[in-house]
Amino acid sequence: MADAQHGHEIRWEYVKMSQKTTKTWFPRLLPGLLLFITVVAYYGSYTILQSYGGISKSPNSSKSPCDSWLTQKRWESLNFDFNRQTQLFLQLSDFFWREHLSGLPLPYGTNGSEVLLQKVLAITANYELPVHIQNLECRTCVVIGNGFAIRNSSLGNIINKYNMVIRLNDAPVKGYERDVGSKTTLRLFYPESASPNPELHNEPDTLMVLVPFKQQDLRWLKEILYNEKRVRKGFWKPPPQVFSGDASKIRVLDPHFLHKTARLLKIPLNQELVHPTTGMLAVFVALNYCDVVHVAGFGYPGSKSPRQPIHYYGYDTMKNMKNSYHDLSNEAEALKRLEDSGAIFYLHPHS
Numbered sequence: 001m002a003d004a005q006h007g008h009e010i011r012w013e014y015v016k017m018s019q020k021t022t023k024t025w026f027p028r029l030l031p032g033l034l035l036f037i038t039v040v041a042y043y044g045s046y047t048i049l050q051s052y053g054g055i056s057k058s059p060n061s062s063k064s065p066c067d068s069w070l071t072q073k074r075w076e077s078l079n080f081d082f083n084r085q086t087q088l089f090l091q092l093s094d095f096f097w098r099e100h101l102s103g104l105p106l107p108y109g110t111n112g113s114e115v116l117l118q119k120v121l122a123i124t125a126n127y128e129l130p131v132h133i134q135n136l137e138c139r140t141c142v143v144i145g146n147g148f149a150i151r152n153s154s155l156g157n158i159i160n161k162y163n164m165v166i167r168l169n170d171a172p173v174k175g176y177e178r179d180v181g182s183k184t185t186l187r188l189f190y191p192e193s194a195s196p197n198p199e200l201h202n203e204p205d206t207l208m209v210l211v212p213f214k215q216q217d218l219r220w221l222k223e224i225l226y227n228e229k230r231v232r233k234g235f236w237k238p239p240p241q242v243f244s245g246d247a248s249k250i251r252v253l254d255p256h257f258l259h260k261t262a263r264l265l266k267i268p269l270n271q272e273l274v275h276p277t278t279g280m281l282a283v284f285v286a287l288n289y290c291d292v293v294h295v296a297g298f299g300y301p302g303s304k305s306p307r308q309p310i311h312y313y314g315y316d317t318m319k320n321m322k323n324s325y326h327d328l329s330n331e332a333e334a335l336k337r338l339e340d341s342g343a344i345f346y347l348h349p350h351s
């Protein structure tokens with residue numbers, strides 16, 4: 001921006017000077033030369049910044065981190081299979097165009113869940129992000145993991161400044177604002193991780209994004225939306241039987257994103273017992289939708305600190321993660337690769 005203005009001023013000088021000294025060549029050439037130097041310096045500084053790993057290394061840079069040229073370069077430098085898809089949520093119309101239907105069943109596709117999805121999506125009836133975010137030329141996003149590392153970080157005010165703040169599961173906000181901020185644009189969850197009263201920690205316009213891992217997850221949402229008898233079978237932890245909130249704020253994440261996240265983590269698709277975490281999924285969704293992706297609260301305590309809490313709230317330790325369906329070291333490596341390539345930036349020091 002500053003450089004564009006500078007260029008404009010130089011051109012303006014050129015007009016003024018050329019009016020005064022139309023008969024001498026040198027003053028006429030000089031502004032053009034200056035303009036040339038400015039342009040060279042402008043692109044030269046990009047190249048230098050790029051060679052230092054991109055602007056993302058410095059969130060306090062005087063240049064906007066949203067420069068499309070840099071974003072594009074960073075994107076290309078990734079060797080992952082990233083085809084940006086910016087329609088994040090399933091829509092009712094998806095189910096009237098057979099050729100768009102995925103052949104995979106949940107959690108990586110919609111095959112076999114069409115009827116449940118039609119019922120759910122008929123009630124939620126909204127499938128988009130707010131227009132004021134969709135229309136942004138550059139979207140800055142922060143994904144807030146639930147990790148202990150964000151505790152006492154005082155990042156709250158910084159977090160609230162992003163266009164989109166993505167939170168996970170039942171992560172609390174009330175009482176933790178100083179460290180985790182108060183803004184929540186999207187909250188990714190599944191029935192077992194849902195809080196019965198999401199409004200307590202959300203804002204009025206927070207979108208609740210269901211990540212369906214299995215058909216029961218969609219059935220759970222259908223039963224709530226249609227106020228039907230709840231079927232309690234098929235969950236590894238009892239999900240809430242009531243779920244307050246506005247149906248028009250509920251979205252269903254396209255399983256395409258979990259599929260791609262599993263591919264990134266090289267998780268075999270026929271593997272029933274290992275799925276990506278919602279945190280890893282959220283980072284992947286952000287990489288698809290946002291131009292700038294920063295993260296905080298990621299990472300788990302090492303095996304040397306079994307008693308350290310794993311979350312910024314509550315008292316769970318690594319013991320409680322023992323039977324998890326995730327491959328945490330694989331995810332840590334993937335996050336490291338994303339960080340090293342400049343695709344994501346951590347807001348706090350981390351191991």
Ligand SMILES: *[C@@H]1O[C@H](CO)[C@@H](O)[C@H](O)[C@H]1NC(C)=O
Pocket residue numbers: 060
């Ligand atoms: C960013 O830069 C400004 C001015 O240069 C400075 O006052 C501020 O403390 C910096 N913020 C961080 C997070 O480094």
Ligand SMILES: *[C@@H]1O[C@H](CO)[C@@H](O)[C@H](O)[C@H]1NC(C)=O
Pocket residue numbers: 101102103104111112
């Ligand atoms: C959906 O899954 C069934 C098997 O459960 C399979 O026969 C069918 O081909 C799949 N649909 C698509 C579009 O691949």
Ligand SMILES: *[C@@H]1O[C@H](CO)[C@@H](O)[C@H](O)[C@H]1NC(C)=O
Pocket residue numbers: 151152
């Ligand atoms: C956070 O700060 C409070 C008060 O400043 C302190 O009592 C507490 O031990 C700190 N917690 C961590 C995890 O550093």
